[in-house]
Each structure stands twice: as C-alpha cells, then as structure tokens.
Amino acid sequence: MEIRPLTISQIRDGLLARRFSAVELAQETLRFAEAQNPATNAYLLFSPERALAAAARVDEQIARGDDPGPLAGVPVAVKDVILTKGVRTTCASKLLAEYVPPYDATAIVRLEEAGGVILGKTNCDEFAMGSSNENSAFGPVRNPLAPDRVPGGSSGGSAAAVAQGTAAVALGSDTGGSIRQPASFCGVVGVTPTYGRVSRYGLTAFASSLDHIGPLARTVRDAAVLLQTIAGRDPLDATSADAPVPDYTQSMDGNVQGLKLGLPREYLKDLTSETGDLIEAGVATLRRLGCEVREIGLPATDYAIACYYVIATAEASSNLARYDGVRYTFRSPDSGTLSGMYRHTRGEGFGAECKRRIMLGTYVLSAGYYDAYYLKAQKVRALIARDFARAFAEVDAIVAPVSPFPAFKLGEKIDDPLAMYLSDIYTITGSLAGIPCMSVPCGKTAEGLPVGMQILARHFDEPTMFRLADAFERAQAN
Amino acid sequence: MKIAEREVRYVAELANLDLSEAEVHKFQADLDEILGHVERLNEIDTTGIEPMAQVLYAAHYAVNDTATLRDDRARPPLGTDVALANAPQSGEGYFKVPKVIER
DSSP, X not given: OOOOSOOHHHHHHHHHTTSSOHHHHHHHHHHHHXXXXXXXXXXXXXXXXXXXXXXXXXXXXXXXXXXXXXXXXXXXXXXXXXXXXXXXXXTXXXXXXXXXXXXXXXXXXXXXXXXXXXXXXXXXXXXXOOSSSTTOTTOOOOBTTBTXXXXXXXXXXXXXXXXXXXXXXXXXXXXXXXXXXXXXXXXXXXXEOOTTSXXXXXXXXXXXXXXXXXXXXXXXXXXXXXXXXXXXOOTXXXXXXXXXXXXXXXXXXXXXXXXXXXXXXXXXXXXXXXXXXXXXXXXXXXXXXXXXXXXXXXXXXXXXXXXXXXXXXXXXXXXXXXXXXXXXXXXOSOOSSXXXXXXXXXXXXXXXHHHHHHHHHHHHHSTTTHIIXXXXXXXXXXXXXXXXHHHTTTOSEEEEESSSSSOOBTTSSTXXXXXXXXXXXXXXXXXXXXXXXXXXXEEEOTTOOEEEEEEEESTTOHHHHHHHHHHHHHHHHO | OOSOHHHHHHHHHHTTOOOOHHHHHHHHHHHHHHHHHHGGGGGSOOTTOOOOOOHHHHTTOOSSTTTTOOOOOOOOOOOHHHXXXXXXXXXXXXXXXXXXXXX
16 A cells, blocks of 8 residues: 555545545554654654554544545654643653643644544654754654755754655744745645644644744645644733634635735845845745735844843743652652752753753843843844834835755854854744744755745734645645 | 852852852853853943833734733633643642751
C-alpha cells in the first residue's frame, strides 16, 4: 500500500472511496515515521494507541455513513509544547522529561473532533526557545533535505516531519518566528495566525502576549483547513478572539488581480544573494499574477530584535518560574532545603538557552531597570504595530523574506546567541504586532536549500493571506 | 561593561537559578553583548506613546475589559489525585517539599 504523501482532500477521497481505511493509513504512516525517525530525530514520542483509537472512530463514522469531519484520518504531528492528556509532553526539557498532562489543549480537542489522528509529539527547542532546534534536551533535529543542516526552530520537528512525509500536517507554536522560519528552512507551508485566533489553552507558556499555535503543511490549502478546525473563541483562554472564523478555503479562488502588496525596504538589506534573488523572482511572479507591488517603509524594524528579546524574555522569566521542583516531575536530588530545591532543580533542569533568557528577563524586570528596558520595549512595540497599521492603510498584504538566509549548518551559530537572535529579524515584527503571517515555499538555492516567502496581512485577514499564498503556490507549480 | 559579575550573581539569585562559575562568566559575556544591542532602544523617540502590553486592544477588537471573560460558573476541578500525579513527592493529598524553616 503506497499511501503517502497525501493531502487532506486526497485522504478524504481515499477513505470515502474505501481505497484504504483510517486505521490502515495510521499504521502505515506510523511504520514509515518510525523507520525514518533516526535520520532526523523529528519525533520525540509516538502515540500509536491514541492514533489508532482516533482512526478507528473515523472508520466507524464512515461505516455508519456519518460525516467523518474535515480532518478525517489525517495523520498529524504535534509539537511537544502542546499538552496531550495521558501522552507525555516534555517541552524538549529535562525538567519535564516524565510529565504526563492531565488535560488536552483546546487545539488538540478540536483537531481530534474533526477526525485528525495524532501520531506523536515532535522535537523542538527547549520551551520553544531557539531558532535552530539545537536547544532540545533530547538532541537536535536534522533537516530532512540536508542532514548536516538545521531544520530551523523552534518548531523544527514539526517542519521536518511534514517535509519528510512522516505526517500529513503538524501543529507548531510561534512566538517570534518559530513556525515560519522552520517552514521556510524545510520547504513547507507554515502559518502564524492572528494573535488570539487560536486558543492558547494547553500551550505551554513561553511569552504569553506573543505565543501562537499554528499549522504546518505541504500545501496552503491543507494549512488553511487545519487552521479552520482549531480557530475560534475558547472560554478557557480569555485572549482568544470572539470574532467569527471565515471559510478560508472559499477565499482561495486564484484571483489576486489588483491586490495591493507592500515590499518593505528594511527587509531587503541583509539578505544572502541567493535568498534575495529568489524573493525577487517571487515578487515578479506576483506581479505577473496581476498584483500591484509597491515599496513601503516599516521604519521601526531596526529596533524589533531589541524590543522582542526584552519583552519575550521578561514574560518567559515569569512563566518559567513555575518549574521549581514542587509540581512538575523533576526535582534535583540535591534538595536539602526548600530554597536549595528551587535553585538546584532549576540549575540542573534548564538548558543553557532557557537559563540565558531567564537571566535576561529577570534582569530587565529587576528594580531600577524596568522603565529603561521593559517599559521602553513596550512603547517600541507600539511603534512597530503602528508601522504595520500605516502600511495596511495603503496595501492589502505585505510580502517579505522569512529569513535572511536558508538553513545553516548544525553548530554554526550555537555559540553566538546574539547572531542567532538577529536571524529572527523578519519574523519578529509580525509577532510583535500580532498580525497573521505565513511562510510559503519560494524556490530553492543552487545547493537545493528551500527559501520561504513571507506574507503578512491585517489582523484577522487570514482570507487575503491564504488567497495570495494559494495563488502564488499554484503559479510556482506551473 | 553593561553588566558586572556581581549583578549576574544577584540576578541568578532573584531567578532561583544555581549557576556554575563557568556559567556565571559565560552569561556575563552573553548578557553584556545582548544588552549592548538592546541599548539601541534608546535611539528611538517614544514620547507620548502608550506602552503596548496586549495585541487585541491594538487591533481595536475588544470593546471592554471583560468582553472576553467566560461566565463565572463553578465547574469540576481536576481533583487532588490528578493534580498531584506529576509531583516529584506527595502525600496525604499535598505536595511535599523539604523543610521550609532552616536552622
């Protein structure tokens, strides 16, 4: 049985035509994924029991003649920062190596209700902090297209699984680019929805005002269908938006004639030449499709990295305070006293990047520095959001690179934290503004490394973003 | 130097992080470099700009502070056994920790 890699609609057609069952598809994909995993380390854990139970429910629904749901039988990989009841969720941290959540994230509940089949949990940077997936306590992920290179991060395992065909689609999380950058490095589609579009209930908190759950997929359509099932108001997350969720696939009619697009000049300065050439060719394609492309300015961009690494680390230092040896599985054996337990548990449990960010976040929030760093960064964040608001008064969407360069080599940047942070420059601005943004494949370098084009749109205007991405994807295929 | 070794140790204490001597020196160098970059925030004029803590207000979405709160209704909690299931040490329905008062 050769049943991969299939799209969501191919899986649905195959199931309804009885060419294969959901259980067969789950078994075959699990077999393939387990065989492939040593090459990439994309999965930290497989959940065959849960997968086969979900697949069996889909098969029963089809046998009864019921609608099996929009994600019927679709094999899904889930980043290991998203809670799955009864299935170990480690956040790629030694601290949570044995943690078994007592509840499911809302996104998990919704995707299973829609017929999705969760195959397992994917590797990532520890607590989603990193841009290369090298900060996992359980070893790095290798890029399936170039094994000596990183898959990007922090959702590196999810991107690698989708690129490798060991899952049809995946859930990732994005705080400053952690879905879009790995999608770009692995040549798949990755979507960071509007902040509040998808409930964060059950997403392990890194920086609460910036955290998003979003889809990774091999096609724009699959990403849109997955987002459709997980989006919408959730009473368990007060920051989830009470705005209606439009039908995303309906907007994907291929017609982008007359769409006004902005090309931010600040995003074209520091590209490696091949990335620049590919983005330029992508923009030419969009012009051919009838889009009106004009240059725009987003002047606060130069301050975005500084702004982000103050706000994100400040929030992280607070969110990670809960890992203290009392509630979450790991306690240092060197815990003679209560304060010793706190210090040793955290000192031994967190990896270097988490400690660095906890230190930076604690510093910028500490007495005497709060105004100079944290409050100032919040004001700069408002300026970055204002840049976008002004741009969107003139254009319908913004196109830009995702990363200044394609996938880099394992070990290349791990000893230079600032260089690693600076590589997030083009994704961080959209995160700070909370607007929807995505990465869509935009060709490959001579060496065969994928490059992603980023599309950014107005708050809650995922339909325009998907319409443009889908039209671009079709044009690229021709 | 943006940050002295003394400050690194103080911040580690605030964060309840036990650091090795090597980590203290590494983080001093790293934080110094990162804070050097963060300094550029001072170049941009933010006079009269309100700090932005939340995205959805900026998106003119939420009409009032309580619009997104759920109804205040009791619902069954996880229960003691479930809540304690991941504790490194528990007993009699409680989380157990080392002695709090040190002598």
